[in-house]
Structure formats: C-alpha cells, structure tokens
Amino acid sequence: MAVTKGRVAVAAAGALLMLGTGVASAQAGPAAPASARFAAQAESAHLTSAQTTALQAKVDGYLAKTGGTQVALNKIDLGGKGEILVALKGEAHPRDFASGKGTRVAVSPCLRAGVSHYFCAYRGDSYTGDEILMYTCGTRYYVSTWGRGGSWINDQTRNQESRRARMYNPSGTMIYKTPRAFSYDAHGDWNPVRYVIPCG
Incomplete structure (x- = not known):
C-alpha cells in the first residue's frame, strides 16, 4: 500500500451531516x-x-x-x-x-482531532464504507472479504515503533508494515491482505 505522510485532511466533513431529517429515538x-x-x-x-x-x-x-x-x-x-x-x-x-x-x-474515531489509539481500516477508498476499529496488539483482524480498494489510518500512540500495523497475505507472510502513527493511505488495496495485526 502506498503511504502518504502528513495529517489527513478531513474532507469527510460531509460525514458529519445528517443523512435525513431529525428523528426522535424509538429505541x-x-x-x-x-x-x-x-x-x-x-x-x-x-x-x-x-x-x-x-x-x-x-x-x-x-x-x-x-x-x-x-x-x-x-x-x-x-x-x-x-x-x-x-x-x-x-x-x-x-x-x-x-x-x-x-x-x-457515525464519525470514525481516527477522523477526530487527537489520538484515538486505533488502527482504522476502511473497506472503501478515502475512509469510506464498512470500517474495522482495531485496538489490541497481537490480534488478527480479518479483511480478506474486502477485495480491491480500501484505505486505512494508523492513529495509535505516536512515535512508537511497536505501533506499526502489519498486513499479512493468505499464506501468513507479512507483505506490508505501516509507518509509525500518525500515518495513512487513502487509496490502498486490501485484495492481497488476509488479516492485519495493528501493533506488536
């Protein structure tokens, strides 16, 4: 996955807009x-x-x-x-x-100001679609059904070498390691990735 450095421009401001008219909760x-x-x-x-x-x-x-x-x-x-x-x-x-x-x-924690301590994986490009909020080091989070495209944000603890997410193919071989937080890729490709371990 290609990596772009710098802070994500939260162009997802539109994500904060209502999808419809206000409705009282009937939960x-x-x-x-x-x-x-x-x-x-x-x-x-x-x-x-x-x-x-x-x-x-x-x-x-x-x-x-x-x-x-x-x-x-x-x-x-x-x-x-x-x-x-x-x-x-x-x-x-x-x-x-x-x-x-x-x-x-639902506003993704990785798109809020500050440190969320998550590695956020998105099924679509530009931080869209289904998302997996990954928190626990050493845990495998499966993205193998997502296919081509996708994006991610590494918003874990800053400047710690261990807070670099690792991506593995179906054979269990690591094929990519992200930079330390804060880092992101708005146009990645989940197709070769079976699972992600957010930190080690």
Missing part, C-alpha cells in the same frame, strides 16, 4: 431483547424492510467470519478488542445506530 430500553432493540433502531431511522434485511445480512457475514457480538443494528463489538461498523448499501459511511441517532453518520 427500546436496555432490557429489551436485542432483536427488538435493533428493529426499533431501524424504525427510528425510517429504514425499509429491504434495507434492514440487507444490513443484517452484512452484519451476519462479519459475525460468521470474525466472531464478536452485535450490539447495534450495524455494530459488532469484538470482545473489547475493537469494533466493526457496517455501512448501508449505497451510503459512504456507517450510521450511528448505537446512540439512537440512526439518521446521522
């Missing part, structure tokens, strides 16, 4: 079954049944591959080791269903 309480809570999230965001079904299918695909627990309509908790946020088909960024504001975009 069920925390004691409600997960399926009821997710249905309420979809309803409050005015998703069609087709959109809801397609989004759940994408989430199910990640759960089968990566494990973890679905904690919102489009969010998977990787057991305290990070998160996966899934975008609706045709939308550039995942929505913020977890907070009950499913009409707004």
Whole structure:
C-alpha cells in the first residue's frame, strides 16, 4: 500500500451531516431483547424492510467470519478488542445506530482531532464504507472479504515503533508494515491482505 505522510485532511466533513431529517429515538430500553432493540433502531431511522434485511445480512457475514457480538443494528463489538461498523448499501459511511441517532453518520474515531489509539481500516477508498476499529496488539483482524480498494489510518500512540500495523497475505507472510502513527493511505488495496495485526 502506498503511504502518504502528513495529517489527513478531513474532507469527510460531509460525514458529519445528517443523512435525513431529525428523528426522535424509538429505541427500546436496555432490557429489551436485542432483536427488538435493533428493529426499533431501524424504525427510528425510517429504514425499509429491504434495507434492514440487507444490513443484517452484512452484519451476519462479519459475525460468521470474525466472531464478536452485535450490539447495534450495524455494530459488532469484538470482545473489547475493537469494533466493526457496517455501512448501508449505497451510503459512504456507517450510521450511528448505537446512540439512537440512526439518521446521522457515525464519525470514525481516527477522523477526530487527537489520538484515538486505533488502527482504522476502511473497506472503501478515502475512509469510506464498512470500517474495522482495531485496538489490541497481537490480534488478527480479518479483511480478506474486502477485495480491491480500501484505505486505512494508523492513529495509535505516536512515535512508537511497536505501533506499526502489519498486513499479512493468505499464506501468513507479512507483505506490508505501516509507518509509525500518525500515518495513512487513502487509496490502498486490501485484495492481497488476509488479516492485519495493528501493533506488536
């Protein structure tokens, strides 16, 4: 993956805009079954049944591959080791269903000012599409279903040699090591990459 040095110009300011009109949250309480809570999230965001079904299918695909627990309509908790946020088909960024504001975009922690301590991997170019927030050193995070294109931001602890993400091919051979934080690539290629270890 080619590397560009310097700070990311957060041209994703549009990602902070509402995707639709403001809608009051219709989320069920925390004691409600997960399926009821997710249905309420979809309803409050005015998703069609087709959109809801397609989004759940994408989430199910990640759960089968990566494990973890679905904690919102489009969010998977990787057991305290990070998160996966899934975008609706045709939308550039995942929505913020977890907070009950499913009409707004979920702002990626790596695109905020300051240090997030994450390695953020994005399925699409220019920090778009599904994203995996990688946090735990020595852990494998699988991106092998993503194919061509993609992008990443290394926003881990600054100037530490161990905070360089490593990318491995299906044979388990390391094929790329990122520069130390802060570094990024807006136009990468996940096609040869099976998994990423964010730090060692």
